[in-house]
Amino acid sequence: MRVVVASGKGGTGKTTLATALAQVAAETQAVRVLDCDVEAPNAALFLHPQWSSGAEVTRPVPRVDAERCTACGRCAEVCQFNALAVVAGAVLVFDELCHGCGRCTWICPEQAIHEEPLTVGQIEAGRTLEGIDLAQGLLRIGQPMGLPVLRALKHWPPTTASASVSASPLPWIEIRDAPPGASCPVVETLRGADAVVLVTEPTAFGLHDLRQVVGIVQELGLPAWVVINRDGIGEAPIDAYCAEQGLPIALRLPLERRLAEALARGQSLPEAAPEYRPAIRHLLERLRYEVGGS
């Protein structure tokens, strides 16, 4: 079963909840966590893995052979992203605008364009003491697009022969910690998932962004559960909204100073507050019961 933890608004507790689900699930299941926030992965701060493997992530960018090029301009015409410009008899290539679609290479009548890999980030993977497999994507500083890194992360490990959780005799669960926001990286994180846990907070921002992510989740036809974090801090009508949308509220976590302090020290929620373990286990069982799968 693949579960995404998403929120829209940043700082609502996605990673707190994703790592809590992972640690509680690891008591009975094979668990892998994908930290999909490639601009600022932070699940490792709570899970403390031993990093053991990784890989560079590249995307293809066009390179033009000036000898063959006749500056006909077809490549720039077909580029949807304006990554090429043909001026004064030469082609300019802007790597940061290129999405690697390959149109320019394909259309060039002189076959003057070939593609070269450009490193845009990396995957790091390892295992925690309790046996959780964690993999995170890390976008290279200065690179504007995280999607290639995110896609590579979802396909980690690259070969099925390695020790992946799906080969385990135990029932397995994959937990994806989504990036904040409600744009392409969140959609890509949700794609292929079986269930979604939406973490929100009862503030105007929390509710606004919850609505945005619920819109995506409904478009993708995924079942979703809501977790209200810092319950009681605001007046936003999360309960009414969830009732109207038919979204079950699966868990409420009140704001507690001792939890904030423990999280700031790098402790996970189940470590800092073991009394929440039964409720988190209950949520996992509900997901498994209602979504099915292994």
Added chain:
Amino acid sequence: MKLALSMAGDTLDAAFDARFGRAPFFVLVDSESGEWTRLPNPALEADGGAGVRAAQFLAAQGAEVVVSGAYGPKAWTTLHAAGLRALLAPEGQNALIGRQLLDQFRAGTLREAEAASHDGHHGG
């Protein structure tokens, strides 16, 4: 000299638009005769790389000089490679119209953009 002005409207007497890649129109004007034509900006709805597209478009239209309020790094690189001069409209003067910029160009008071004016925008 063929001068391209980034404009909010589509006549020489319309308001100037300080954005280069996202100006709705360019007015291409002959600095000697004063004759002008309107050019809708094909980069207006671009998802990204609007400055690149606009610069390439103006080069293809035969512009030799561009007057705008700011140039991003990719727009500036493209204009430079195409051999176009990039001039900056004076800052802090609201409600400039195209004809005033033409006059300032003729008077030689417009400053040259020696490099990109900002770090660029991301996406749309």
